[in-house]
Amino acid sequence: xxxxxxxxxxxxxxxxxxxxxxxxxxxxxxxxxxxxxxxxxxxxxxxxxxxxxxxxxxxxxxxxxxxxxxxxxxxxxxxxxxxxxxxxxxxxxxxxxxxxxxxxxxxxxxxxxxxxxxxxxxxxxxxxxxxxxxxxxxxxxxxxxxxxxxxxxxxxxxxxxxxxxxxxxxxxxxxxxxxx
Numbered sequence: 533x534x535x536x537x538x539x540x541x542x543x544x545x546x547x548x549x550x551x552x553x554x555x556x557x558x559x560x561x562x563x564x565x566x567x568x569x570x571x572x573x574x575x576x577x578x579x580x581x582x583x584x585x586x587x588x589x590x591x592x593x594x595x596x597x598x599x600x601x602x603x604x605x606x607x608x609x610x611x612x613x614x615x616x617x618x619x620x621x622x623x624x625x626x627x628x629x630x631x632x633x634x635x636x637x638x639x640x641x642x643x644x645x646x647x648x649x650x651x652x653x654x655x656x657x658x659x660x661x662x663x664x665x666x667x668x669x670x671x672x673x674x675x676x677x678x679x680x681x682x683x684x685x686x687x688x689x690x691x692x693x694x695x696x697x698x699x700x701x702x703x704x705x706x707x708x709x710x711x712x
Contacts, residue, residue: 548589553605566663569688617653636672661693670698
């Protein structure tokens with residue numbers, strides 16, 4: 533499936549024309565706070581040399597999210613296959629769309645797609661321990677905290693608190709399928 537709709541969003545596989553919107557997210561200090569400690573300097577940063585995803589519109593596992601009613605760019609969601617049975621969820625939204633439930637709405641749709649269409653048995657996600665907004669999204673889509681990791685690199689403010697991992701198995705998700 534190349535696209536699907538939620539209550540407020542149209543999610544479709546990304547395209548090269550999404551590149552400018554993706555890069556604008558990376559230039560926003562608040563959006564990138566928990567990933568890079570601030571905005572990405574595109575003149576000096578190689579997307580293949582960082583520990584976070586910097587999509588450019590050619591990825592097969594990144595979905596561009598736009599408002600269903602206006603077509604306005606909201607952000608992106610990713611479901612990256614780690615194996616045939618396990619995928620990692622990721623997302624990044626433009627700041628003006630925070631706090632509206634759109635991250636949970638898009639993430640829930642992609643988790644459902646991952647279990648029902650792609651056939652994954654488990655979906656995982658991670659964030660910095662102090663990123664309470666992202667942790668709440670993971671919980672809203674049915675994920676539970678599985679473990680924490682101490683981060684050796686303390687270059688990003690808050691990284692001293694570590695990273696947290698969340699997961700949901702298909703069988704558990706079906707039992708408590710979230711509604712967003």
